[in-house]
Amino acid sequence: MPWPKKLRTQMVVLVLITLILAQGISLWVLSNAHSKALESHNQRFLFRQLSAIVQLLESTPPSLHENILSAWHRPGIHFQQLDSPSINKTDKEIEARLTERLTLWLGDEYRDRIRVAVEMKDKPPRRYKADKERYKEKHSHHRRPPLPLETLIIEVQLQDNRWLQSQVATPAVSPLAARQTLTFLLISSVLVLAVVIWRLRRITRSLSDLTQAASDLGRGQKVAALDAQGPEDIKTAINAFNHMSERLDRFVLERTRMLAALSHDLRTPITSMRLRLELMQASEERDKLLASLEDMQQMSEATLAFIRESGDTEATRQVDLTALLDSLCDDFIDLGAALTFDQSSTPDQPPILACRPVSLKRALRNLLENAVKYGESVNVNLSENPNGHIVIQIQDQGPGIPETELERVFEPFYRVESSRNRDTGGIGLGLSISRQVIVNHGGELRLKNTTAGLLVEIELPLK
Known part of the structure; x- marks a missing residue:
C-alpha cells in the first residue's frame, strides 16, 4: 500500500493505525485480566461447593451419600464415589497449585488426601472429526450436553476411605470481543476519527490557502492578506506570509517609483544636450554624440519597461x-x-x-x-x-x-x-x-x- 502524500490523509491513516493498535492491546490486556478474574471466581465457587459437599458427606450416614450426590448434580458438574482413586499423583504445576488451594478450604487434615487432574474429556473420536452432526447425534441421549474439552477432575478421600470424585466442566470464559464490545470499539473509533478529520480539515484548509497564495505571489499576482485561522503555529506562518507579501509589494513599488523618477530626470539633461548639439554645425563628431544620446534614451526607456514588467500588477x-x-x-x-x-x-x-x-x-x-x-x-x-x-x-x-x-x-x-x-x-x-x-x-x-x-x-x- 503506497503511503499517502497529503497531510490530512497521512494523519487519518496514522490515527487509524494507532487506534487499532491501542484497542487491540487494550482488548488483549483486559481479556487476560477478565479471564484470570473469572477463573479465580469460578475456582472459589467450585472449592466452596466441594467443601460444603465434603462436610455434608462426612456428617451424614453412608447410606444417604448416593441420594445427596444425585441431588447435588448441576449442569457441567458431576459427583460420584469411588472405592479407590482414579488419578495418579503428578508433578504438574497447575495441579499442585489447585491442590494447595483446595487444601486451604478443606483443612490440613486433607493435605495428602486430595488429587487433581486437568484433562481433555469427551474429545470427538478421530472417525467423527469430519462429521460433527453424527457426533452430536451420538450424544443427544445425554441429560446434559457433553462436557467441554477441558475438564477438571478432583478426588478427595473421605473418612470412610472412599473417594469423592467431582468432574467439573471448566466454564467458558465470556469473551470481551463480543458484539457489544466490538460495537463500542467501532463507535468510539468512528467518533475519534470524525473529530480528527474535522480538525485536520480546518488546519489543512489554512495550509491550502497559504500554498495557493504563495503560488500566486510567485507568479507575480496581487495577493490579498490571508485570514489567520487555525492553531497558533499556522497563524504565525500566515502572519509571516502576510508581512512578507506586504514588504515585497512595498519594495517593488518603491523601486519602480525610484527608477521612473530617474528615467524622468534623465530626459531633461538628454533633451537639453540634444538641443545644444543640434544647434552646432554639422560634423561627424556631432552625429556620433547625437547617436550616443539616442542610445542613452532608448536604454533608459527600456530599463524602465523591464522594471515595470518585473513588478507588473495587471489583474489576472x-x-x-x-x-x-x-x-x-x-x-x-x-x-x-x-x-x-x-x-x-x-x-x-x-x-x-x-x-x-x-x-x-x-x-x-x-x-x-x-x-x-x-x-x-x-x-x-x-x-x-x-x-x-x-x-x-x-x-x-x-x-x-x-x-x-x-x-x-x-x-x-x-x-x-x-x-x-x-x-x-x-x-x-x-x-x-x-x-x-x-x-x-x-x-x-x-x-x-x-x-x-x-x-x-x-x-x-x-x-
Missing part, C-alpha cells in the same frame, strides 16, 4: 491560449511574415489559463518577432504534455544561436556578437522581458538549436 483573467496565440500569428501573417500556426496538436478542449493577458501577449509577441526577424519561415504549434502543462513551440528556419550563448541571451542588455547593430540587435531586453513574464506565470522558457534552426519552447501550467 481566464484566457483561451489558442485564441490568444492565433490572433498574434494572424497579426504577423497580415504584415507579410512567413509564419504558420499548426493547430493539429491543439487539445480538443480549449486550454484556459489564468494569466495577465497583456503581459503574456507582449512576451509571446517578442518571441515571435525574433523568430520572424532571424528566420526565413516560422512554424508555431500548441500542445499539452502528460504533466497537464501547455507547451508552445516556435520553430524558425534561421541560423540559430551558438550553444554557449543560449543562456546568456536572457541577460538584460546582452546581445549576440553578430547582432551588435541597433537596427538588427535591438537593446537586448526582449528575451529578458519575455522570460520574466513566463516565469511570473509559473512557466519556463527554453531555447534549443535544431537542424532547422532555433526552437523556442514555452511551458505554462494550466493550474
Whole structure:
C-alpha cells in the first residue's frame, strides 16, 4: 500500500493505525485480566461447593451419600464415589497449585488426601472429526450436553476411605470481543476519527490557502492578506506570509517609483544636450554624440519597461491560449511574415489559463518577432504534455544561436556578437522581458538549436 502524500490523509491513516493498535492491546490486556478474574471466581465457587459437599458427606450416614450426590448434580458438574482413586499423583504445576488451594478450604487434615487432574474429556473420536452432526447425534441421549474439552477432575478421600470424585466442566470464559464490545470499539473509533478529520480539515484548509497564495505571489499576482485561522503555529506562518507579501509589494513599488523618477530626470539633461548639439554645425563628431544620446534614451526607456514588467500588477483573467496565440500569428501573417500556426496538436478542449493577458501577449509577441526577424519561415504549434502543462513551440528556419550563448541571451542588455547593430540587435531586453513574464506565470522558457534552426519552447501550467 503506497503511503499517502497529503497531510490530512497521512494523519487519518496514522490515527487509524494507532487506534487499532491501542484497542487491540487494550482488548488483549483486559481479556487476560477478565479471564484470570473469572477463573479465580469460578475456582472459589467450585472449592466452596466441594467443601460444603465434603462436610455434608462426612456428617451424614453412608447410606444417604448416593441420594445427596444425585441431588447435588448441576449442569457441567458431576459427583460420584469411588472405592479407590482414579488419578495418579503428578508433578504438574497447575495441579499442585489447585491442590494447595483446595487444601486451604478443606483443612490440613486433607493435605495428602486430595488429587487433581486437568484433562481433555469427551474429545470427538478421530472417525467423527469430519462429521460433527453424527457426533452430536451420538450424544443427544445425554441429560446434559457433553462436557467441554477441558475438564477438571478432583478426588478427595473421605473418612470412610472412599473417594469423592467431582468432574467439573471448566466454564467458558465470556469473551470481551463480543458484539457489544466490538460495537463500542467501532463507535468510539468512528467518533475519534470524525473529530480528527474535522480538525485536520480546518488546519489543512489554512495550509491550502497559504500554498495557493504563495503560488500566486510567485507568479507575480496581487495577493490579498490571508485570514489567520487555525492553531497558533499556522497563524504565525500566515502572519509571516502576510508581512512578507506586504514588504515585497512595498519594495517593488518603491523601486519602480525610484527608477521612473530617474528615467524622468534623465530626459531633461538628454533633451537639453540634444538641443545644444543640434544647434552646432554639422560634423561627424556631432552625429556620433547625437547617436550616443539616442542610445542613452532608448536604454533608459527600456530599463524602465523591464522594471515595470518585473513588478507588473495587471489583474489576472481566464484566457483561451489558442485564441490568444492565433490572433498574434494572424497579426504577423497580415504584415507579410512567413509564419504558420499548426493547430493539429491543439487539445480538443480549449486550454484556459489564468494569466495577465497583456503581459503574456507582449512576451509571446517578442518571441515571435525574433523568430520572424532571424528566420526565413516560422512554424508555431500548441500542445499539452502528460504533466497537464501547455507547451508552445516556435520553430524558425534561421541560423540559430551558438550553444554557449543560449543562456546568456536572457541577460538584460546582452546581445549576440553578430547582432551588435541597433537596427538588427535591438537593446537586448526582449528575451529578458519575455522570460520574466513566463516565469511570473509559473512557466519556463527554453531555447534549443535544431537542424532547422532555433526552437523556442514555452511551458505554462494550466493550474
